[in-house]
Amino acid sequence: MTVVLPVASGKGGVGKSVLSANLGVALARAGKAVVLVDLDLGGSNLHTVLGMRNKYAGVGHYITKQEDSIEALLLETEVKRLFFVPGDALLPGTANLPFFRKQRMIKELSGLPADFVILDLGSGSSYNTIDFFLTTSSGLVVCTFEPTSILNAYSFLKTALFRLIYRSFPAKSEERKVIEEFGNRKLEGSSHSFQDLPRRLRSVSAESADRAEEQLAAFAPRVVLNMGRSSADLQLGARLRGIVRKNLGLELEYAGVLPYDEEISRSVLERRPDILRRPDSRFAYNVDQIARKLIDAPVLRPPVLYEEDEDLRALSRQLASD
Ligand SMILES: Nc1ncnc2c1ncn2[C@@H]1O[C@H](COP(=O)(O)OP(=O)(O)OP(=O)(O)O)[C@@H](O)[C@H]1O
Ligand SMILES: [Mg+2]
Numbered sequence: 187m188t189v190v191l192p193v194a195s196g197k198g199g200v201g202k203s204v205l206s207a208n209l210g211v212a213l214a215r216a217g218k219a220v221v222l223v224d225l226d227l228g229g230s231n232l233h234t235v236l237g238m239r240n241k242y243a244g245v246g247h248y249i250t251k252q253e254d255s256i257e258a259l260l261l262e263t264e265v266k267r268l269f270f271v272p273g274d275a276l277l278p279g280t281a282n283l284p285f286f287r288k289q290r291m292i293k294e295l296s297g298l299p300a301d302f303v304i305l306d307l308g309s310g311s312s313y314n315t316i317d318f319f320l321t322t323s324s325g326l327v328v329c330t331f332e333p334t335s336i337l338n339a340y341s342f343l344k345t346a347l348f349r350l351i352y353r354s355f356p357a358k359s360e361e362r363k364v365i366e367e368f369g370n371r372k373l374e375g376s377s378h379s380f381q382d383l384p385r386r387l388r389s390v391s392a393e394s395a396d397r398a399e400e401q402l403a404a405f406a407p408r409v410v411l412n413m414g415r416s417s418a419d420l421q422l423g424a425r426l427r428g429i430v431r432k433n434l435g436l437e438l439e440y441a442g443v444l445p446y447d448e449e450i451s452r453s454v455l456e457r458r459p460d461i462l463r464r465p466d467s468r469f470a471y472n473v474d475q476i477a478r479k480l481i482d483a484p485v486l487r488p489p490v491l492y493e494e495d496e497d498l499r500a501l502s503r504q505l506a507s508d
Contacts, residue, residue, distance in 0.1 A: 189485055190296055191304045192225075192318050192325040194346075196338025198309035200330045201412040202226075204450060205473075206306040207235040207459045212470075212477035214268035218301040221260060223271040225318055226308040227283065230273025236263060237457035238270055246274025248291065249283055256294040265462070269300070283314050289493060292321050296488070302480070311345040313494075319346055320353070323486040324406045326441055329426070331411065331419040336426045340433075343407060347380060347434055353491040354401045360390045361398075381435040401489060408441040410476065415446050442476035445469055 191209075193202045203226070210222040224232035225245065233240050242261055247253040260269045283291075295303055307315050319325045329339035348369055355361035364386050380402065388395040411423055420443070427438045447469050453460035461470040 187485055188296060188298055188300055189302050189480075190321045190488075191302055191480065192307055192321060193304060193328060194307045194315060194319045194325060194342060195309050195328045195335075196311065196340070196342035197329070197335050200309070200328050200335055201444070201450075202309070202328050203232050203235045203306050204454065204460070205326075205328055205410060205412065205444070206232060206304050208461045208470075208473045209477060209480075210236075210268050210302075210304050211265050211459045211461050212473045213302050213304075213480070214265050216474075216477055216481060217267070218481065219267045219269075219299070220302045220304065221269045221271060221298050221300045222263075222304050222306065223256075223295065224273030224275075225305045227274050227314070228278070229308055230275040232306045233270070233272055233275065234457055235454055236270060236459065238263065238272070240272070240275050242272050242276075244272030244274060244276060245291075246277030249274065249287055250277060256291065257298060260298075285494060288314065288317060292318065296321060311342050313349070316346050316349050319407075320350055320489060320491060322488050323404050324408055324439075324483070326408055326410055328410050328412055330413045331415070331422050333422070336422050339409065339426060340429055343430060343436070343438075344380075344434060346407070347402070347405060347436070350401055350405055350489060350491070351380075351383060351398050353494070354397055354489070355394065356492045357494065361387055361394050364390060379433050379435060402435060404486065404489065405436065406439060406486060407436075408439045410441050411443040413446040414443050441479055442472060444472050444476075 193206045195202050206222055210220045214220045222232065224230045227245065238261065243253050243259055248256055248259065253259060256271060259271045263270050305318055307318055327339050327342060329335045352362060352365050365383065368383055368386055384395040384398040387398050423440060430436050430438045445468050447467065449464060450460050450469065453463050461473055464470060
């Protein structure tokens, strides 16, 4: 069974690519087959962190249909069992991903022959990013100990949760209207918590409310805190957990914490994952701890979602297959 692990963040530059690369190495060394996919479309740079040359076809070629399967893009790396799929650095401008292609891509990624498929996502809450994040119920969100980073992580989780519930119901359904209305009110600053949403949906039907509640209960994103300088920093982690619990009704799990270490930027410059350079560092130890936790975690079933444009999708089946 392939575990898809999207790595997202609300704010850029918090360490998603550093985590993805080092975690990939750690999982591969622990005996797992791992595929690292650069899905930071428009900002692909995972190859640099990994020390791969930027000369191979990647996701950009798949999006523009110059390559027909993701699996055909797999590259070996210097680490046994660790494979890499480049992004669109060779074909900039392919960041716009048509939804048929995205759906097919998500299916292919989930079916890659590996134990773990790590998706290094772009930062922020664009729908493309969120939809890749929702490939699984328990994606990773990276955040640092700055208050703005914590707030951005919170916004990211809120947007992801909103989209999860929205896509739990078919296009043009009564439920989506209720959810949209709830979202608009929330944007206006009302203090309603997400827990009120199932109650609203009860006006449509009891089953709709139950479905929303089930989807909320099964959503279990995990946070990795990066660039910690002292254990006092963890207070901010508790704050994030508090607002997520209060406003989103989610119990946030922490997958781990990584220390701030100047050697990391040196590793990036030297184009070598830090845990290969310094296997005995605190950083390497903590990455291994995260890997261990991920290996031991129960595999949750992915959320069952409707597509944004289910009606168009149905029509597309009446034309050539995509
Ligand atoms: N634990 C750490 N200690 C010190 N510096 C770090 C640490 N993690 C990341 N960095 C620094 O932060 C920089 C940004 O990291 P990275 O590229 O992984 O972020 P990102 O979230 O992928 O960014 P983007 O959103 O641009 O894709 C790295 O080049 C490195 O210099
Ligand atoms: Mg990155």
